[in-house]
Amino acid sequence: MATCRTCAASIKPFMSFGRMPIANGFLRPEQFKQEYFFELATAFCEACGTFQIVEQPDPEKMFHENYAFFTRTSAHMVTHFREYAEWVKAHYLSDVDPFVVEIGSNDGALLENFANAGIRHLGVEPSANVAAEARRHGVESLVSFFDAGAGERIRDQYGEADAILAANVMCHIPDLHGVAKGAELLLKPKGILVFEDPYLGAMIEKTSYDQIYDEHVFIFSLKSVQSIFGPYGFEVIDVLPQATHGGSMRYVLARRGARPVSPAVSQLASGEDAQGLGRAATYQDFRTRCEHSRDQLLDLLNRLKAEGKRVVGYGATSKSTTVMNYCGIGPQHIEFISDTTPIKQGKYTPGSHIPVKPYDEFKTHHPDYALLFAWNHKAEIMSKEAGFRSGGGKWIVFVPEVSIIEG
Numbered sequence: 001m002a003t004c005r006t007c008a009a010s011i012k013p014f015m016s017f018g019r020m021p022i023a024n025g026f027l028r029p030e031q032f033k034q035e036y037f038f039e040l041a042t043a044f045c046e047a048c049g050t051f052q053i054v055e056q057p058d059p060e061k062m063f064h065e066n067y068a069f070f071t072r073t074s075a076h077m078v079t080h081f082r083e084y085a086e087w088v089k090a091h092y093l094s095d096v097d098p099f100v101v102e103i104g105s106n107d108g109a110l111l112e113n114f115a116n117a118g119i120r121h122l123g124v125e126p127s128a129n130v131a132a133e134a135r136r137h138g139v140e141s142l143v144s145f146f147d148a149g150a151g152e153r154i155r156d157q158y159g160e161a162d163a164i165l166a167a168n169v170m171c172h173i174p175d176l177h178g179v180a181k182g183a184e185l186l187l188k189p190k191g192i193l194v195f196e197d198p199y200l201g202a203m204i205e206k207t208s209y210d211q212i213y214d215e216h217v218f219i220f221s222l223k224s225v226q227s228i229f230g231p232y233g234f235e236v237i238d239v240l241p242q243a244t245h246g247g248s249m250r251y252v253l254a255r256r257g258a259r260p261v262s263p264a265v266s267q268l269a270s271g272e273d274a275q276g277l278g279r280a281a282t283y284q285d286f287r288t289r290c291e292h293s294r295d296q297l298l299d300l301l302n303r304l305k306a307e308g309k310r311v312v313g314y315g316a317t318s319k320s321t322t323v324m325n326y327c328g329i330g331p332q333h334i335e336f337i338s339d340t341t342p343i344k345q346g347k348y349t350p351g352s353h354i355p356v357k358p359y360d361e362f363k364t365h366h367p368d369y370a371l372l373f374a375w376n377h378k379a380e381i382m383s384k385e386a387g388f389r390s391g392g393g394k395w396i397v398f399v400p401e402v403s404i405i406e407g
């Protein structure tokens, strides 16, 4: 019997997505033979309300000097992080020499907004290659995971922090007790811990099961965040829904009693009850919808193949690894996947072994159908690719349902 990663209660997986490789483990043909796989099974802990994957590969297998995800590949995300920084500056920084820390600062897209304003900051990022890119943007970066020891060392060297920020990172960290302890040690008495991650309510609503992959060990709800951080003296003082990554939630935490609590917190708690996020039956339904989505997508791709259509993928996202491996999609269905990230180009997708090619290949030789793996960037991509559609190209989407966007 497995145990909950956060409260140690017994948990039982409600479904398995099968054998999965490392989601960002793009590889060359000579590496196919040694490819690493694990079983991607999911569980919901009824004791603390935390949605989690049961088995996770070692963090060093995922976050290293060749990490393939760079935040700056999306113009919308760069804008989003500028706005995130402005909001923190406007509401939460002290007047005198504030200090901001980011956990998982990647290429510095968030912190550069503080760096440019002359605000003391430190990025804590375990993947050396993306941290080097952050430094090129003037962002001070420490190559490290964040835990209690890191929190203490940073406090001793730089002083207490006004804000600890994270975006699409907290859900990657299996030991949240270490993070909570580190935040407790590092923050000023009125300091805040803010993080945003894909939201469980949105994933259930949209059947966006591709949010589940090795790096996303948790998909949070308000209830789970309260259960995890409450014992360390933190309370959630505000929640702000975000459109990013297909539906995210920003949680603002402070030491209990240190700051007023927004009414948005109890409203979201009621919304989660109404949606049934605490009920096992909700996850059984989710499973049924995932299976239906898988069957529909595979049927569609098989039909297009039989009709001799050219189908390519758009965006070699980490999420797409779950979709392709769960649905059984391979090079027989998809000619290549177009992606703008240089480190992914010329390699093959994890497990499914579809070639990843530069964006030019898509642009100069439009296919009949483009499968939108980067569906969370739909608005940005649709406006960029208006010419594909007007030239007769069709989009295949699978969130919230498998469908074709024509004309």
Ligand code: TMP
Pocket: 073, 074, 075, 314, 315, 316, 317, 318, 319, 338, 339, 340, 341, 359, 374, 376, 377, 380, 381, 384
């Ligand atoms: P994400 O869904 O994890 O943000 O990853 C998006 C991936 O899609 C990333 O590899 C970059 C790629 N991408 C494109 O190839 N073209 C685009 O226009 C955008 C926005 C992303």
Ligand code: ZN
Pocket: 004, 005, 006, 007, 008, 009, 045, 046, 047, 048, 049, 050
């Ligand atoms: Zn639990």
